[in-house]
Amino acid sequence: MLEKLKRFFNRERVGPSEAGALLVNSWLDVAEWAGACRYHFKRTRDGQGFVVDASFEGQPWRLEWGPSQRPYIDGHELRLRMELMLPSGLQMLVLNRVLLESLENESFERYTEVNQTQVDVSTSEEMRWVALFAASDLATQRSLKPHFAALSRSPAHVDAWLQGALTAALTRTMAAAMKPELPFVLLTLRGRVYMRTALAQPAPAVLNAMASLFTTACTEALRVSKSNFVEGTPSEAADTSKLGDASTAWPSPFKAKK
Template identity: 45%
Template sequence: MTRDGQGFMVEQPKALPGPLRIEWGASQRSYITGHELRMRCEMKLQGDLQLLVLGRDLMETLEKAVFEAYTDTLKTRVDTDTPEEMRWLVMFPKLTQFSSKLVRQRFGVLGVTKDLADAWLEGELSELLAQSSQDVLPEGQPVVLMTMRGNVYLRTAMPVPDMAKIQSLVRLLECACREAQRVNAKLSEGSPWPTTTSVAWQSSRPE
């Protein structure tokens, strides 16, 4: 718990499928007002395995913000300090075919390729996203679930800490991690990586 009682952090270095860090506190993203829950699971995935699921309402809001940044006469590109979840919207292809109608209605999915995004989403992750949309992730609640820099992250609005919801979201994160491991294993077998502009973006990103 922070000194002012407005946040907490829990670390579980021996958690499976990877070391887990859970934080609740003031939002670090402009698109989440108030407090947020953010989680990170260290998975040692290939660094270029870049996949993203986000609430459809949030995706539309961020797409509008990115479009305005590009069309602003004072800017020639999205700033390098813009969060990845915004930059990826203009970098990566969006998934258009979903096995679950509910998931298609409630979430946007994209990745370094459509095939990788589809492989990540298929099966258990799609099922759990559909289930989560009925309770812990109601319509309109901003949520981001992504793989980058070898880890898996989840971020969502949470005005007050709710243990039951946190536990449900940890299960969602763990599912995303297992599915990311599966995709990562297929790539490790020798499948070629697609050419992507992400390398250029990453090289210009400040530490």
């Protein structure tokens, strides 16, 4: 298996750059990890990143690594998403406090400089939510409070999401695979769960930890969606071939950030 992967990467190597060759060859471990998990690994056409298609309890989900699509992340980022047909009213956001402070400052500067009275729809979902949504006081998740913030149309929704397994998974992943100074976002939007974080090098151990956190978040989002206090109808199932263009939360794969 390893020899086949080496031949594949050598054949598909993009450009003469030795640094580029080392980067591509460093994905051999990622491809092996994906294969061991029975996931499907493939490189992007431009050679700047890769995609891993997977499934969890029968539901497909996708992991991407490549150039950042968000101005608040420099370099490369890790992105994960799953379509779950969650109720349209279930809009929840968890992010680390470093990113929250950055988005709050940027949002304040953006809207006060031009005297705007409405939120600019061209900004990212994360910035709009920081400006519009109520924050949870995390009263029942005090272990998260020094490191994370949580926002939602209904704080009760995000509090329920963070109860139990998700808080434990965040705490565990923070210790093993997260750097508190790097941006991290976990959100539900338009029936899907998304996760995004800065990641310079896609080490298999980090990918595995992030994938575990993500699937836990998906399981817990489904649990919350079945609660009787969640309003809205289930979102329509999306064509998975068009997921990249379906929402500003997830632009076209590896589209250059503005």
